[in-house]
Amino acid sequence: xxxxxxxxxxxxxSGLVFQNTIKAQSQTNFNPPGKLVDAGGHLLHVYKLGKGGxxxxxENGSGDFSFIWKLVQPEIAKFTTAVSYDRAGYAWSEPxxxxxxxxxxxxxxxxxxxxxxxxxxxxxxxxxxxxxxVRAFARFYPKEVVGMVLVxxxxxxxxxxxxxxxxxxxxxxxGQQAPNPQTGGSNDTAVLNxxxxxxxxxxxxxxxxxxxLPADVQKMQVWAQNQVVYRATGNSEMTWSPEDVQxxxxxxxxxxxxxxxxxxxxxxxxxxxxDGRKDSAELETERLQQQEELSHLSTNSKHITxxxxxxxxxxxxxxxxxxxxKEVYEAAKQxxxxx
Numbered sequence: 481x482x483x484x485x486x487x488x489x490x491x492x493x494s495g496l497v498f499q500n501t502i503k504a505q506s507q508t509n510f511n512p513p514g515k516l517v518d519a520g521g522h523l524l525h526v527y528k529l530g531k532g533g534x535x536x537x538x539e540n541g542s543g544d545f546s547f548i549w550k551l552v553q554p555e556i557a558k559f560t561t562a563v564s565y566d567r568a569g570y571a572w573s574e575p576x577x578x579x580x581x582x583x584x585x586x587x588x589x590x591x592x593x594x595x596x597x598x599x600x601x602x603x604x605x606x607x608x609x610x611x612x613x614v615r616a617f618a619r620f621y622p623k624e625v626v627g628m629v630l631v632x633x634x635x636x637x638x639x640x641x642x643x644x645x646x647x648x649x650x651x652x653x654x655g656q657q658a659p660n661p662q663t664g665g666s667n668d669t670a671v672l673n674x675x676x677x678x679x680x681x682x683x684x685x686x687x688x689x690x691x692x693l694p695a696d697v698q699k700m701q702v703w704a705q706n707q708v709v710y711r712a713t714g715n716s717e718m719t720w721s722p723e724d725v726q727x728x729x730x731x732x733x734x735x736x737x738x739x740x741x742x743x744x745x746x747x748x749x750x751x752x753x754x755d756g757r758k759d760s761a762e763l764e765t766e767r768l769q770q771q772e773e774l775s776h777l778s779t780n781s782k783h784i785t786x787x788x789x790x791x792x793x794x795x796x797x798x799x800x801x802x803x804x805x806k807e808v809y810e811a812a813k814q815x816x817x818x819x
Contacts, residue, residue, distance in 0.1 A: 510700050512572040514546070514565070517596045519588040521664035525572035526565045526596050530557030534601045534626050534812055536805055537593070538564045539617075541608030541792075542721075543714050545571045545704050547697050548607075551798035556805055563598055565589065568666075569713025571704045575666035579659070580716040582616035582724045587661040590621060600624035603808055605801075607631040607794055609717075612724060615777070619736055627743045627812035628778075629804050632791050635770035636728040639763065646763060653726035668716060689795040743811035743818050744778035745804040746771060750787030780811070782818050 514527030527546050536556050538549045546564040556562035568576030568588060576588055593599075601624055606614030611633020618625040639646040683705055686698040693701070704710065731737045748771040754760035768785075775783040784804065789797040811818050 510703055515596065516572065516574075517592045519568065519576065519592040519595070520661070522568060522574040522576050522588075522666070524565055524568060524574070524588060524592040525570075526563060526592055526598070527553075528596065528598060529553055529562045530560055532560045533599075534603050534809065535561035535563060535598055536603045536605060536809065537589075537598075537614075538562070539589075539604065539606040539610035539613045540564075540567065540570075541610050542717060543705075544607075544610075545701065547571075547693070547700055549794060550693055550697050552794050552801050552805070555798075555802045559806065560809060561598065563593070565592065567713070567717075569709050569716075571700075571707075571710070575668065575709050575713055577662035577664060577666060578668040578716045579656075579720045580713065581658040581720050582613055583620065583658050584661050585613055585717075586617040586620055589617065590624075601626040601812075603627035603629070603805065603812060605629045605631065605805060606633055608633060608791065609721065611774075612636075612721070612728070615728070615737075615739075616724065618739060618742075622736075622740075625739075625742065627808040628739060628745075629801070629808055630744070630746045630774055631793050631801055631804075632747060632749055633774060634725075635774055636725050636732065638770055639766070646759065649722050650726040650729050652722035654723065655726075656720075656723050658720075658723065658727075668712060689790070689792045692795045739778040741780045742778055743808045744775065744781040745808055745818070746775040746781065746783045747793055747800065747804055748783065748785045749790050749793065750785055751790075753790070780817050782807075 512525050512527075514525050516523040517526045525546060538553065540546070540548055546566045549564045553562045553564050566573040567585060568574065568580075577584065600621070604614035604617060604625055604627070606612070606628070608631070611630045614628060614630070618628065634649070636650060637648060639648050684702055686701055690698060690701055728737060748768070752764045752767045754763045757763065772783055775781040784800070786793050786797055786800050789800070794801045807818065
């Protein structure tokens with residue numbers, strides 16, 4: 481994860497919240513562990529483990545890479561197909577067209593899954609910003625989604641701290657309408673001008689909770705986070721994300737934006753980290769209410785609070801994420817209610 485280069489919203493919405501740092505030394509390129517698959521005129525890196533179905537598809541938080549699921553994916557692959565991937569412009573994936581709307585991103589993912597031979601139905605797992613994306617995928621491909629796990633996903637009315645102010649993400653929306661999905665390579669001037677270049681300012685730090693990952697994966701993180709194209713792509717995603725959030729808020733409760741009765745588990749961290757603020761109690765109450773609200777997206781759901789973890793439950797307490805995915809998988813497989 482980068483600091484100072486990307487917009488503040490990128491850092492605040494990001495899947496990773498850093499506290500302590502260690503030095504990592506490798507800047508070597510890494511071979512992709514998965515395959516590069518056509519996603520509509522550009523290639524996405526798709527990493528598949530295991531076999532069987534429903535397949536579990538894992539969507540990253542903003543700024544995160546496929547290997548963020550290293551502590552979760554192999555365990556899921558023991559009982560079904562487990563898929564992580566890199567969005568366009570991340571790690572091994574080629575950059576895609578802008579704007580990076582949820583419709584564009586999920587269309588690319590769907591196309592790549594089909595071309596990789598990973599057919600539905602799917603169980604979607606989305607962390608942080610990835611929660612918005614898996615909900616969008618379920619809206620655009622409702623017949624292909626049979627279960628969902630939201631890992632510290634943000635509510636469309638959520639507030640984040642900007643300076644000293646608690647601001648709603650949707651308040652940055654400019655009322656833009658998402659265009660139809662585009663095919664082909666990147667049309668982003670920022671990406672095209674810097675394609676192939678190394679970042680001017682290099683970040684050789686791997687910070688908590690990425691320190692939970694194996695040493696070789698930490699080196700991979702250092703390599704990936706220093707790609708200029710990745711930084712430009714992250715900017716594009718966060719520039720558009722308030723538009724998607726506002727769209728979800730405007731259509732809140734409408735059937736197309738709900739999840740019917742598919743099994744859904746919402747995982748929430750124990751504390752919002754608002755200590756020291758005058759409005760800490762208000763923000764914490766609102767956060768928990770909004771997380772509970774997410775569980776009402778489906779009539780077949782559970783809300784679990786993980787008091788042993790912060791925002792990155794898939795790194796800090798992966799066993800809880802694994803258990804939630806397995807529970808949703810079994811409920812979807814057996815066409816039954818969550819216990």
